[in-house]
Amino acid sequence: MKNERIIKLNSTENLRELGGYQTTDGRTIKWHKLLRSGSLGTLTAADLNFLKAYGVRCDIDLRSGQERSAVPDAFLDHQNDQIEYIFNPVFDEDRTDNSQDPEEFRQMLEDNPNYGHDHMVSVYKRMVQNDGCHQAYHRFFQVLLQNNQTDSGVLFHCTAGKDRTGMAAVFLLYALEVDLDTIKQDYILTNQVVKPFVNQKMEKARKNGFSETAIRSLRALYTVNMDFLDAALDTINEQYGGLDSFLTNELGMGPAERKQLQTLYLT
Numbered sequence: 428m429k430n431e432r433i434i435k436l437n438s439t440e441n442l443r444e445l446g447g448y449q450t451t452d453g454r455t456i457k458w459h460k461l462l463r464s465g466s467l468g469t470l471t472a473a474d475l476n477f478l479k480a481y482g483v484r485c486d487i488d489l490r491s492g493q494e495r496s497a498v499p500d501a502f503l504d505h506q507n508d509q510i511e512y513i514f515n516p517v518f519d520e521d522r523t524d525n526s527q528d529p530e531e532f533r534q535m536l537e538d539n540p541n542y543g544h545d546h547m548v549s550v551y552k553r554m555v556q557n558d559g560c561h562q563a564y565h566r567f568f569q570v571l572l573q574n575n576q577t578d579s580g581v582l583f584h585c586t587a588g589k590d591r592t593g594m595a596a597v598f599l600l601y602a603l604e605v606d607l608d609t610i611k612q613d614y615i616l617t618n619q620v621v622k623p624f625v626n627q628k629m630e631k632a633r634k635n636g637f638s639e640t641a642i643r644s645l646r647a648l649y650t651v652n653m654d655f656l657d658a659a660l661d662t663i664n665e666q667y668g669g670l671d672s673f674l675t676n677e678l679g680m681g682p683a684e685r686k687q688l689q690t691l692y693l694t
């Protein structure tokens with residue numbers, strides 16, 4: 428099985444490997460150990476079998492209870508499954524999307540062309556300020572620290588695999604001592620991966636009467652932007668004294684925990 432950064436399956440979006448990234452001291456993240464993705468709600472049997480063969484043994488679901496109820500992870504329907512499911516909501520509801528009346532939503536985007544961008548900046552600030560979010564990311568790391576079997580990989584996801592999952596990857600890569608430039612490149616890679624899917628969504632919106640102004644705002648909700656990540660990192664720097672202090676004091680990942688994490692996932 429080839430080691431590839433972007434894993435293309437038919438029934439899930441934005442599935443990517445974190446293996447192969449180098450750390451600042453020259454070590455490398457092991458392949459087949461850490462994966463990130465969007466929703467697993469429509470996995471086919473073939474894709475499920477691929478993930479099992481790939482080594483995935485644990486699935487961390489970062490979505491809200493409402494999202495999980497609407498679209499349960501598909502492999503939960505399969506008996507005798509090899510993959511452990513862990514429900515670990517970052518938010519109590521999906522704050523990265525908008526579920527209100529479609530016509531009201533369209534009108535809001537028409538009236539406020541900056542809505543999508545500004546809303547996502549607010550979401551990212553909340554992800555690093557909210558105690559519930561801190562607890563979810565703490566639990567995320569606890570699962571990773573318990574994954575001590577040689578051939579056992581962890582897949583973590585939300586609905587689009589870009590915001591809640593994106594910040595999980597930022598924290599994880601930083602704890603593994605990957606440099607910030609590489610971390611940002613992994614974050615923004617989402618836009619390349621989801622481009623065909625997003626373009627389809629935008630075309631559908633045009634057919635439904637959305638203006639180009641509204642579509643620009645809508646696109647901001649379906650993609651990532653360095654402004655979003657910078658808003659989170661700036662908030663961490665200003666309110667928590669930087670990523671190192673944030674990991675230690677808010678997420679429970681001090682030097683000892685990070686060393687343990689590096690032992691498990693680096694080579």
